[in-house]
Amino acid sequence: MYKIIDARFLAENVKLFEIEAPKIAKKRKAGQFVIIRIDEHGERIPLTIANSDPEKGTITIIVQSVGKTTTKLNSLEKRESILDVVGPLGTPSHIEKVGTTVSIGGGVGTAIAFPTAAEMKRQGNYVITINGARTKDLVILEDEMKALSDESYVTTDDGSYGFHGFVTQKLQELIDEGKKLDLVLAIGPIPMMRAVAEVTRPHGIKTIVSLNPVMVDGTGMCGGCRVVVDGKSQFACVDGPEFDAHLVDFKNLMNRNKMYAKQEHDALENYNHECRLDKKIEALSE
Amino acid sequence: MQQLTAKERMKIPRNPMVEQDPNRRNKNFEEVNQGYTAQMAQEEAMRCLACPKPSCVEGCPVHIQIKDFIMQIAEGDFLGAVHTIKQDNALPAICGRVCPQEEQCEQVCVVGKRGEPVAIGNLERFVADYEREMNKVEIPKTAPLNGKKVAIAGSGPAGLSCAKDLAGMGYDVTVFEALHQLGGVLVYGIPEFRLPKSIVAKEIDGLKQMGVKFVTDTIIGRISTIDELMEEEGYDSVFLGVGAGLPWFLGLPGENLIGVYSANDFLTRVNLMKAYKFPSEDTPVLEVKGKNVAVFGGGNTAMDSVRTALRLGAKNAYIIYRRSEVEMPARIEEVKHAKEEGVQFLLLTNPIKFNGDEEDWLHSVTLQKMELGEPDDSGRRRPIPVEGSEYDLDIDISIIAIGNGSNPLISQTTPDLETSKRGTIVVNEETMETSKKGVFAGGDIVTGGATVILAMGAGRKAAEAMHKYMSTKA
Numbered sequence: 001m002y003k004i005i006d007a008r009f010l011a012e013n014v015k016l017f018e019i020e021a022p023k024i025a026k027k028r029k030a031g032q033f034v035i036i037r038i039d040e041h042g043e044r045i046p047l048t049i050a051n052s053d054p055e056k057g058t059i060t061i062i063v064q065s066v067g068k069t070t071t072k073l074n075s076l077e078k079r080e081s082i083l084d085v086v087g088p089l090g091t092p093s094h095i096e097k098v099g100t101t102v103s104i105g106g107g108v109g110t111a112i113a114f115p116t117a118a119e120m121k122r123q124g125n126y127v128i129t130i131n132g133a134r135t136k137d138l139v140i141l142e143d144e145m146k147a148l149s150d151e152s153y154v155t156t157d158d159g160s161y162g163f164h165g166f167v168t169q170k171l172q173e174l175i176d177e178g179k180k181l182d183l184v185l186a187i188g189p190i191p192m193m194r195a196v197a198e199v200t201r202p203h204g205i206k207t208i209v210s211l212n213p214v215m216v217d218g219t220g221m222c223g224g225c226r227v228v229v230d231g232k233s234q235f236a237c238v239d240g241p242e243f244d245a246h247l248v249d250f251k252n253l254m255n256r257n258k259m260y261a262k263q264e265h266d267a268l269e270n271y272n273h274e275c276r277l278d279k280k281i282e283a284l285s286e
Numbered sequence: 287m288q289q290l291t292a293k294e295r296m297k298i299p300r301n302p303m304v305e306q307d308p309n310r311r312n313k314n315f316e317e318v319n320q321g322y323t324a325q326m327a328q329e330e331a332m333r334c335l336a337c338p339k340p341s342c343v344e345g346c347p348v349h350i351q352i353k354d355f356i357m358q359i360a361e362g363d364f365l366g367a368v369h370t371i372k373q374d375n376a377l378p379a380i381c382g383r384v385c386p387q388e389e390q391c392e393q394v395c396v397v398g399k400r401g402e403p404v405a406i407g408n409l410e411r412f413v414a415d416y417e418r419e420m421n422k423v424e425i426p427k428t429a430p431l432n433g434k435k436v437a438i439a440g441s442g443p444a445g446l447s448c449a450k451d452l453a454g455m456g457y458d459v460t461v462f463e464a465l466h467q468l469g470g471v472l473v474y475g476i477p478e479f480r481l482p483k484s485i486v487a488k489e490i491d492g493l494k495q496m497g498v499k500f501v502t503d504t505i506i507g508r509i510s511t512i513d514e515l516m517e518e519e520g521y522d523s524v525f526l527g528v529g530a531g532l533p534w535f536l537g538l539p540g541e542n543l544i545g546v547y548s549a550n551d552f553l554t555r556v557n558l559m560k561a562y563k564f565p566s567e568d569t570p571v572l573e574v575k576g577k578n579v580a581v582f583g584g585g586n587t588a589m590d591s592v593r594t595a596l597r598l599g600a601k602n603a604y605i606i607y608r609r610s611e612v613e614m615p616a617r618i619e620e621v622k623h624a625k626e627e628g629v630q631f632l633l634l635t636n637p638i639k640f641n642g643d644e645e646d647w648l649h650s651v652t653l654q655k656m657e658l659g660e661p662d663d664s665g666r667r668r669p670i671p672v673e674g675s676e677y678d679l680d681i682d683i684s685i686i687a688i689g690n691g692s693n694p695l696i697s698q699t700t701p702d703l704e705t706s707k708r709g710t711i712v713v714n715e716e717t718m719e720t721s722k723k724g725v726f727a728g729g730d731i732v733t734g735g736a737t738v739i740l741a742m743g744a745g746r747k748a749a750e751a752m753h754k755y756m757s758t759k760a
Contacts, residue, residue: 023509037466043559043568044466069568084466086503216554216569219464219505220693221474223533223548233535233542238694252542255646259544263570270565 001081005058010140011133013065014108015074016050022057024049024087030119031093031210031242034059035218037084038073045069046215046225048112048241049088059085062111062140068267089218090241093208095119099182100126102174103145104167104196106188107133110141112210113187120185121148128181129153130170132188136161168195181205186245190254197245207245211236213257228252292335300402301330305623312596312627315478315562319383319411324364327412331360333404337396342406345394348743350374352391352406359409365422368413372426375410376447377742379418379485382411384476384586385739386617418488425495429456434756437462437521439506439696442470443738444527444729444745446493451749453496457756460521461493462504467558470529471730472738474558475550477590479597480620507696512703512725522759523724523752526711527745530690530730536582540640541686545572545648549583549591549687556594575599578680580651582606582637583687584614585735589624591685596627603629604679608636608656608669634658634669638676640684650678689735696731710734717751718744724759726752 006018024034033048051060065071076082093116101120105113110131121127129149133139134157146152154162155170163170167188175181184207186196193209200207215225218237225236228249234240304320305311311318322330340353351370358367371378387393387407395403417423436452438445441463453459467473469486494500506512506528515521533548535541552571555561559569579595581588584607596603605624607614610633614621625631634656641650655675658667692709704712704721711720711727718726728744730736 027509041567043570084503086464086466086505088508089505216551216559217465217474219531219695221531221533222551222554223535224551226535226542228542235532238532249542252646256542256544258645259572260570262573263564267565267568267570 001083002085003081004076004078005056007076007078010062011138013074014062014138014140015065016060016062016111017073017076018053018058018060019082019085020057021059021085021087024085025052025057025059026054028052028059028088029092030095030115032088032090033212033218033241034061034085034087035089035215036061036073036082036086038069038076039083042072042083043069044084044216044218046089046212046218046237048210048212050111050114059087062108064108067264068271071268071271086218089237091239093119093185093242095123097124100128100180101183101185102128102130102171102181104130104171104184104186104188104192105132105141105145106167106186106192107138108140109186109188109192110145113185114141114144116185117145118148125183126150128174130155130167132156132167132170132192134158166195167192168199171196171199175199175203175205183208184245185209190250190257193245194250194254197248197250201246208242209245209248210241211243211248211253212241213253214259227256290332295333295335296397296400298329298333300333300405301326301408303405303408308623308626308628311479312593313599315597317482318479318623321415322408322412324362324412324416327359327364327409328362330405330409331356333397334360335396341394341396342391342404345391346374347390347739348374348746350391350410355413356404356406356409359413364413364416367409368417371410371413375739375742376450376746377443377489377738378410379414380443380472380481380489381739381742382407382409382414383481383485384737385410386737388618390739418485423488423492425492426450426454428454428496431458431497432456434458434522435460435520436523436525436752436756437506437515437519438525438527440464440470440527440529440729440731441468441490441500442472442527442529442729442741444529444741444748445470445525446489446745447742448525448527448728448745448749448752449498450493450496451746452752453493453498455749455753457753458499459497460499460501462506463500463502464505464528465558466502468500468502470527474554475587475590477553477557477594479593480590505695507699511699512696512722513700516724522756523726525745525748525752526696526720526725526727526731527729527741528693528696528731530735531693532691532709533686534689534691535686536637536688538637538639540642540648543640543642543646543648545642545682546640546684546686549581549587549685550690552591552685553587553594556598562598571598572683574683576601577682578602578604579683579685580604580606580679580681581685581687583689584609584616585687585689586616586620588685588687589616589620591687592629593624593627595683595685596629600683604632604681605629606632606635606637606651606653608634609666610634610658613666636669636671637684641678648681648684651681651684652676652678690730692731692734708734717754718748719751719755724755
């Protein structure tokens with residue numbers, strides 16, 4: 001059992017958890033992930049480690065409710081527990097001093113962009129961050145990103161806060177201004193990562209994306225997380241999760257991520273229905 | 287014991303295993319084989335000729351005293367029989383179910399030269415089940431703790447048998463498992479209908495009572511490197527029984543379409559994660575009911591996958607294998623069971639590509655007929671494509687069961703551990719010692735995909751060598 005030390009919403013449906021996992025906290029490097037299973041009946045899902053505190057023995061994950069498991073996870077509170085937390089998994093980000101780097105986080109992807117951006121700064125890079133969200137209320141980690149960046153931008157699709165537009169438009173602006181960008185790291189929804197890859201491709205700017213496909217064990221055993229990179233199958237859990245964005249087959253990745261869409265939809269419906277029933281029963285018994 | 291002549295013994299027919307009816311069992315996950323009754327076991331034991339130099343013992347990878355335990359069964363001493371087995375085999379209830387006896391002990395059985403061999407596997411299973419069901423399992427005596435600590439990576443058959451022997455010798459043994467459940471391939475790979483998980487759990491309980499500690503959710507190589515285990519965490523020796531665990535694919539076009547699974551992915555979802563109970567269990571598997579399922583491969587894992595698909599309601603369940611039935615590596619019993627249950631075998635047939643729709647959903651597989659040529663390196667006749675024999679078969683789900691490569695997690699983080707070109711860990715075959723001092727390895731991570739009994743034998747061999755190593759170490 002892994003105890004939840006802190007749990008709080010950062011935005012609607014986006015929750016931060018600080019979990020007691022001393023060994024993982026000590027070992028974890030930027031770019032790595034854990035697999036969690038909430039309870040006896042739970043599925044195993046991969047979540048990138050957003051931060052860790054080796055002294056306190058905790059790791060931080062940031063979760064957006066999408067399906068049943070993430071919705072159920074986000075209903076957990078401080079002092080409750082998660083049955084299984086395994087990690088650190090995946091190959092750590094390869095971070096060195098390259099010059100100017102741009103870390104782009106889209107939505108909850110910002111949680112994953114954050115630790116690598118911090119590491120880039122530690123290595124002495126000039127760090128630009130672009131923190132994108134659909135609307136103002138969904139912007140997360142704004143202060144944290146700002147604190148570590150040499151330049152930081154917030155973009156919103158609806159213009160309710162910061163730059164009005166997509167992260168790719170901001171990135172394009174930076175390129176057009178003639179800034180020499182040495183490395184771009186983009187993490188967010190697959191369409192966003194694909195769009196970023198297309199912005200940087202004509203300029204030959206090295207671009208890395210962190211992928212989060214469906215997986216079971218996270219150790220290379222199931223092969224469910226394979227992605228096509230440069231025409232070859234790679235396992236995101238052991239070969240990744242970070243890959244060269246210009247070589248990833250995003251169409252296949254996007255389709256594969258919809259593999260269980262029907263089951264996920266049904267499971268979530270069921271779960272929400274049960275929750276509503278539970279509430280009704282509670283109301284009746286009061 | 288009744289005195290029968292050899293001739294009389296040879297006349298007794300082999301007692302067939304009691305099995306669930308094929309048309310019932312292909313719809314449930316309960317065990318197919320129901321086991322012998324005590325009477326059947328004793329009758330079967332009467333068939334043994336008690337050869338002065340029993341070849342069956344030589345045929346067994348761990349040299350169980352087969353003649354002795356069969357004599358005990360014939361005399362009705364079932365507990366004595368299981369104790370005899372346990373001198374050499376830590377997991378008889380498991381091996382009695384999954385060992386390929388027809389290639390080992392039963393293949394060389396003298397009775398089998400003029401008819402069917404003594405059903406050694408069925409007898410092994412019977413006494414192990416008898417002991418467990420009668421609640422007569424004795425926890426082996428352990429030597430007093432000797433103050434030395436051993437770490438074992440992997441709770442599959444190699445790790446469990448190594449742990450058992452070392453705990454018996456007085457070592458403080460901790461087994462680390464990457465998954466949330468103990469048992470390795472015995473629980474994620476081999477399905478319930480062939481090996482009930484409760485049997486594996488019982489064996490593990492026994493080890494716990496011997497003092498073995500188990501830690502799940504722990505990936506050696508990541509959370510602790512081998513150096514850290516030995517230098518910082520105080521382990522005197524380490525055994526690596528982490529299994530193969532990196533599925534091979536065919537390298538064909540369309541292999542990443544939705545609906546193409548590795549056998550590990552499919553079986554883990556259904557066995558370990560109980561996806562057949564979705565949505566009361568959270569892990570999904572693609573809808574199999576009413577679908578056409580093709581499994582590629584001819585080994586036990588292929589049979590497990592295709593029979594699992596049948597149980598999930600597949601309309602057509604195919605084994606597609608590029609050689610003929612005689613070259614199939616699966617146990618004869620598994621092939622027989624699969625056929626009885628309605629699996630269709632497309633032999634001498636090889637896939638060329640997987641075809642899907644716009645959204646990457648698999649809808650068919652292009653196949654090609656093969657014929658057998660000269661024997662290849664494996665001694666089996668090489669399959670050669672028949673030109674112009676290509677055709678498409680409508681398939682919704684494909685499961686690739688052609689074996690596993692070596693998991694890189696430990697070798698990546700242990701640079702001084704010698705590995706082969708295939709990624710397997712190189713060991714001294716006598717002692718199972720690796721190139722790294724104090725570190726031993728066995729099972730599929732050394733041999734590549736093999737059997738439970740070989741992994742178990744390797745675990746025991748390593749335990750003995752580790753004992754020697756730790757006893758002589760200052």
